[in-house]
Amino acid sequence: MTTGFAVVAEGVSKRYRRWGRSRAFGTLKSAFLGRGLAEALGPSETVDALWNVSFSVAQGETFGVIGANGSGKSTLLKLVAGIFKPTAGRLAVDGKVSALIELGAGFHPEISGRENVVINGVMLGLTRKEIERKLPEIAAYAGLEEFMDQPVKTYSSGMYVRLGFAVAVHVDPDILVVDEVLAVGDEAFSRRCLDTIGEFRARGKTIFFVSHALGLVEELCDRVLYLEQGRTKGTGEAREMLAAYRLDVAAGEGERLKTEHVKDQDELREAAPPAPEAERPRRWGDRSAVITACRLLDASGAERYSFRSGESVTVEIEASPSRPLTDFVFGMGVYTPEDVCVHGSNTETDGLNGERFDAPGTARLTLPRCDLGAGTYLLDVAIHSRRGTPYDYWRGACRFHVESPTRDAGLWRPERNWAFSGGLRLSRS
């Protein structure tokens, strides 16, 4: 306990062998004599679940790990818990670890809760005496006093998990490794789990926390490691890493929306505008003018469907008339997926009069600051006559995503300045 660190990882890598291939080892000889089992396997036969990951967790710190599915979180967790050994690099863990990876792993269905608790406790490193002394406390914590003599096979899954959690937190570890286990159990129990974790923090225990519940990570963790495909994307303040992760997720979402958008446009171009449909048609109009493309551009002119709140957004509408027009209005509306109108305007409301539209052209509408709140929005675009006769009205022509760097709520994300006076003082965190 001299280093002040509970976990130190230096260039940790973990390589799995790829299953489905016939060879279990490089050669049978290597299985018996060689040094590493996976070393002799070629790159096509292995998967790097973690690559060169370094971080350190101070004692008493609550350390979170985030990342998409398959980013190596669980592998890292198992390495820290000591279940797996790293293929390369150094991983030092200082203190007794209790891993909440699968609660109640090793419970035997046929024997009573009480006996299972004793066995589970011994499995987690307690002596028989210690665990027997803690039994009433564990039963009370799990709320299963009356069921302790029943065989575990009669328990509901919630009871099972509660008992497992109760044992795991009563072994009094120095380092608590928590996987996505808090999601199970009812609300009351989840609350109790969180209280227990809070208690652990208060007692200066180290917590290693893996979760997809970003809010929880933000609430609990001091620092966060952000993994992407087994590599470190960043380590730092929880808030900073979470914002980075959220933006990346949104960018990925934007990428997906863009692909979908292109596909949609291709499909709709051929059909557009169809005969009015009975139920909420996506596109209608008399085809006096047709929107041939609609896309969103960022400040640099690149096509994008994911924006940070406050960024500049340009709507680009390409259209062509079927006959020369003088009576035309370009319009757009922004809606939430729940069909709440966030904004609607057109060239007429903005004081512009149509003069001529006799050949294909492009209309661009720039919003220098798009101060929308975080969320997904739909864009409607339309060309219609001044009296409102639709030439081409296209609902949901674009779908885009707005990401907020902070945790504010609502559709509108205005610029804000707080000021305080009198006996009131706040400081920036």
Next chain:
Amino acid sequence: MLDGLRDLLRHRALVGVLVARELKARYRGSVLGFFWSLLNPLLMLAVYTVVFQLIFPARSPSTSPYALFLFCGLLPWNWLSASLTDASASLVVHGSLLKKVLFPAEVLPTVAVLAQGVHFLLALPVLGLGLVLGAAGVFGPAVAMTPALFQVPLLIVLEGLFLLGAGYFLAGLTVHFRDVKDLLGTGLTLWFFGTPILYTLPDISSPFLRSLLAWNPVAPLFAAWHDALFYGRWVGAGEWARVAAISLLVFTLGSLFFARLRDSYPEAV
């Protein structure tokens, strides 16, 4: 070998509770519970008595009364075969423990061997009863009960050591080659007939076959069981040395093999 024993000592509490769990869980829900451990061998003895007293009369005078002779070899064999079957499957069956909890893998085959060992111990009173009845001449020619029975504890220890080593080896192997599970059933049957349980080695007429079967690593052990239980003879010093050397060697190699593959278990089970 010392490392292996030290690990086992370190985890003795865990092994203890798991063996107890194994036994409790096995008879949970049955009316007679633990009595089955006594009753099963008793029924087995009864069946062999009926078959070999009434249906097939004894053949060789050296193995007469045959029912008792058979019983003396069968009990240690049942321990062996049940242990190795359980041990070889132990890591795969309890894979979730290895994957999800920091769990000392060697405990699992150890528990398999020891739990079966407890069944064996529980069957010994029945064997004792059989020997008393044999001494009274119930099975035919009277069998002498001698102080040679005091050799039994040492035989139990040596067979246990052998089974631990073999159990480790099979458990580790099964993780990577699931084929072992299927091979083991047939293998054990072949091994059973290749072990002096139904016969004694000197009874075999073909010298080639006799020298072939002498290579069976458990042949000296079962000869010693027969000596101690059935013939009431003291096992010779040379025989003891062979049995002990084989058990220690198998235990050491099995532990080494198991330790060598240890890191691969959580990923491969």
